Amino acid sequence: MTNIVNPSQLADSANDFHKINNRETAIDIKDVTVAFKGSKGTFTAVKDISLEVKKGEIVALIGHSGCGKSTLMNTISGMVTPSSGEVIANGNIVKGPGPDRGIVFQNYSLLPWMSVYKNIYEAVDSVFKDKNSKEKHEIVDHYIQMVNLTPHKDKLPGQLSGGMKQRVAIARAFAINPSILLLDEPFGALDALTKGSMHIELLKLWNLDNRNKTIVMVTHDIEEAIFLADKVVVMNNGPAATIKKIVDINLPRPRNKKDITHDPEYIRVHDELLSLLFDKFSIED
Numbered sequence: 001m002t003n004i005v006n007p008s009q010l011a012d013s014a015n016d017f018h019k020i021n022n023r024e025t026a027i028d029i030k031d032v033t034v035a036f037k038g039s040k041g042t043f044t045a046v047k048d049i050s051l052e053v054k055k056g057e058i059v060a061l062i063g064h065s066g067c068g069k070s071t072l073m074n075t076i077s078g079m080v081t082p083s084s085g086e087v088i089a090n091g092n093i094v095k096g097p098g099p100d101r102g103i104v105f106q107n108y109s110l111l112p113w114m115s116v117y118k119n120i121y122e123a124v125d126s127v128f129k130d131k132n133s134k135e136k137h138e139i140v141d142h143y144i145q146m147v148n149l150t151p152h153k154d155k156l157p158g159q160l161s162g163g164m165k166q167r168v169a170i171a172r173a174f175a176i177n178p179s180i181l182l183l184d185e186p187f188g189a190l191d192a193l194t195k196g197s198m199h200i201e202l203l204k205l206w207n208l209d210n211r212n213k214t215i216v217m218v219t220h221d222i223e224e225a226i227f228l229a230d231k232v233v234v235m236n237n238g239p240a241a242t243i244k245k246i247v248d249i250n251l252p253r254p255r256n257k258k259d260i261t262h263d264p265e266y267i268r269v270h271d272e273l274l275s276l277l278f279d280k281f282s283i284e285d
């Protein structure tokens with residue numbers, strides 16, 4: 001079961017950011033190109049992408065709609081096979097989905113006919129073959145409680161709000177304890193308040209796991225990327241999208257949503273990301 005630590009023990013200085021670079025590599029994307037074959041020929045979505053993500057790192061992928069963020073994520077999850085190049089996750093070449101990589105989609109992908117509890121239990125049951133029923137129920141209870149859904153555990157997904165469904169999807173992904181968590185615009189459809197509290201929940205869960213989980217997330221939201229990530233990968237527009245720039249977020253943790261917006265480093269990276277994403281327009285335009 002998860003080792004609980006006091007969040008204050010996890011306070012770090014800006015210099016600690018650089019320690020990440022000494023960690024082992026969790027995900028190694030090597031010269032990945034993805035081309036989809038269709039009736040009108042081949043469409044190259046992403047081209048020659050290389051990216052290394054360290055263990056325990058939080059990386060945000062950002063870029064305009066259709067630039068290939070989900071495609072790249074899906075090469076890590078194993079749901080898309082690169083046309084050339086390869087992805088190595090936890091030291092193994094990715095050949096398909098696996099329990100070491102949990103994914104949360106924007107549309108939650110919960111089974112509508114199963115309760116909150118069952119949705120999580122099914123996933124736990126399919127991954128932890130060696131655990132007995134009592135142990136599996138304990139895991140489910142633990143993660144439902146962690147996302148504050150215990151009073152709602154018998155409800156069906158259709159009886160939940162968007163934010164609650166999202167918490168179920170996150171609890172399910174954490175319950176199977178993947179070392180790599182892939183979040184594809186997980187908070188995109190949420191209102192600002194729910195989104196803000198989900199950011200805190202996610203970081204709490206990451207802290208509770210001693211910051212050992214590697215998280216890659218797709219987002220359109222610059223503030224979200226800066227608040228959560230250690231680095232932000234900005235993609236060029238497609239077709240044949242490449243990485244435009246990797247921006248390090250050298251802000252100490254824990255980060256306070258309100259305070260960091262006044263931090264000169266926050267202002268600098270915010271400006272940089274805005275220019276990278278909207279460099280065609282100036283304020284006069």
Ligand SMILES: Nc1ncnc2c1ncn2[C@@H]1O[C@H](COP(=O)(O)OP(=O)(O)OP(=O)(O)O)[C@@H](O)[C@H]1O
Pocket residue numbers: 036037038043045063064065066067068069070071072238
């Ligand atoms: N299975 C597929 N077959 C053909 N083309 C595809 C397929 N999946 C994605 N594409 C194309 O690849 C490009 C990248 O799509 P992708 O979904 O990765 O973009 P995205 O950056 O995640 O977009 P958004 O931000 O809008 O979700 C798009 O032009 C899309 O139409």
